[in-house]
Amino acid sequence: MHAIFKLGQVAAVASLTLGIAHAQILIGQTVGITGSAAATVAESMQGAALYIDHVNARGGVGGQKIEVISLDDKFDPKLTLENTVTLVEQKGVIGLFMTRGTPHTQGIMPLLEQHGVPLVGPSTGAIALHQPVSKYIFNVRAPYQREVEKAITHLNTLGMRQIGVVHVDDTFGADGLAGAQAGFKANSIEALFVEKFDRAKPDYSAIAPRVAQKQPQAVIFIGTGAAVVDGIKALRTAGVTGQIVTLSNNASGGFVKALGSQARGVVVTQVFPSERSLNYPVIKEAMDLARARNQGDLTPAMVEGFVSAKVLVEGIRRAGPKPDRARLHAGLESIRKWDLGGMELSYSATDHSGLDFSDLSIIGSDGRFRR
Template sequence: MKRWVGLLASFATSIAMNGAFAQGSLRIGMVAGFSGPVAGIVRESAEGARLYFDAVNAQGGIRGQNIEFLTQDDKYNPATAAAAAKSLASQGVLALMLSRGTGPTEAMLPVLKENKLPLIAPATGAISLREPAQPWVYHLRASYQKEAERAVKHLVGIGVKRITIVQVNDPFGNDAGKGAIKGLDDLKLRALSNLRFDRNKPDLAPTMQAIARANIEAVVLIGPAYAVVEGVNALRAAGSTAHVATLSNNASSEFVKALGDNARGIVVTQLFPYERSTANPLVREALGLAKAAGHGELTPAQLEGFAAAKLVVETLKRAAGKDINRDAFAKALEGSRIDLGGLQVNYTEKEHNGLEFTDVSIVGPDGKFWR
């Protein structure tokens, strides 16, 4: 009897690791900070993913199977992220998607390896997750360094020369800061200063007062939303009208609301086409489905979630065999070239970087991201 119990347990574990638990549905998981400091942008990206999954299910799903979108809150905590990823793996998800942040994503790597579980479109641009390529991680967005470089080149392009970099003193800030420095180097310029602050206690008022006194023309402000909001408000309170540029981790409506009147004119890098441009096929499709669902507009984070969901669906369609499992899903990604609607995503065995698209937006007087 004990032998049969052991065999059944082993069989159940094998099924879970191959992602074949769900009968009649294809399970896709998302582990991210639905509460905590990144909750606003996480919820928006999940809304965008669900918009596309719901549309696919309404058309009959994939080979008659609906997509079941399972989410768990990691509270932006690496240990919680690893536990949540393990939980979803045991529930037979075929893949995870849209993790948020470098720390939580890195904490999931052992779980991905152990369960042979692909992670699609993590919302992190960390070089540590790209070089060398992580075998189970498939990026969609460009790196932090690429977008920081784009922000700097935009500022110089509008005539700004006196630039300082203010970055959170952690792996994210250090990574993105290298991109900002490279952007200046390419243009034969140097930052007037490169300042760092603590993630947990930014205390940016003294820094911003010093920047205002130095008559700095622009600040590249790299950090989590709450710190950037504190920094911008302190800069304006100090009387400075310097341009402020930040990265796409702050491209959410919640970030704009938190800034209030100080949001206008803030430059925010973007990693997907303009969410209101119907000239782009991906955006046109997303806007059409959003309106059909009773939503008037999209945010950048919703568009990222929509694009990630479309990548998942296109991969499911390509997965070989009658039964779709994790192995088939991963094999369908390797060496693939997938058109998401004006955006070509290509993966090879040695490179999982996805897109290199970068752009900038400016928060307009209406609180929307203008391009």
């Protein structure tokens, strides 16, 4: 990463901080720097660094630099909790930023409540983080359930009604399945099948042949990173030829690269505007900063990191000259109809949902996401 991130493991934090010997504003992050979500995590962190480094290069917020201390939880909920304890109780962070994973984020909610620590931009669309409102969680992205419902409605308009679901057996998978069931009901469709796989040790040896036997026109695949890549390859090897749809948590260049020759034609839902859409000032802003650093093209995951970082920084700005946990919380909750660049975001004491945007993309032959 770049200047604002201290990147490390649970036991030892290896500092990669450059030029910020004594950052005044400490933000914590626990995320799967290694593990099945690593490719997407790397891109979202890169997007966040684009904006926070840009802010720090101009003196930070009120003359104070922002430092994000990132600990690797290997996409393991137990490590997520351990890392959060370290960040909150030992490192003294005033807020947490961009956790990843549904069970991971749900597992630290009691700790957020206990210490009054705001979490900005969790990289999960679990409906449980939106309803009922969690006082200390400030969502940025739309819920997964909206993504799945939209995907099924789209498939139905294309005449596809033989649709099945393959999902990870955890709270994320259950959340996505609930969205699928709502989508089926809204379109008067019955699920062709529902299959689930183990989160820790995905095994498709029995699932793939069963799915192939059903001859689905489409498969909604709910899971993360490497597990979905392996699953798609297993389905194709078993003879499944139907459309495959997965969710925005897999919207990264790393996911496309891992799929290789199986990437083309896979539909990936999105919760932010296209990374090439100059109609949105926030996208142009991110493009310009990436170009200035010779970082190449944006990816959807980078856009999520960039937008989430903008929300975090706005909350810090509104927290005043001496930001702490309570002031950061108040600052975030004061955001009303804020234009972050062609997208409007509001929070209140009764609404921490953030943006309401969902779209569909398809992976083209060039490996890019096409809208």
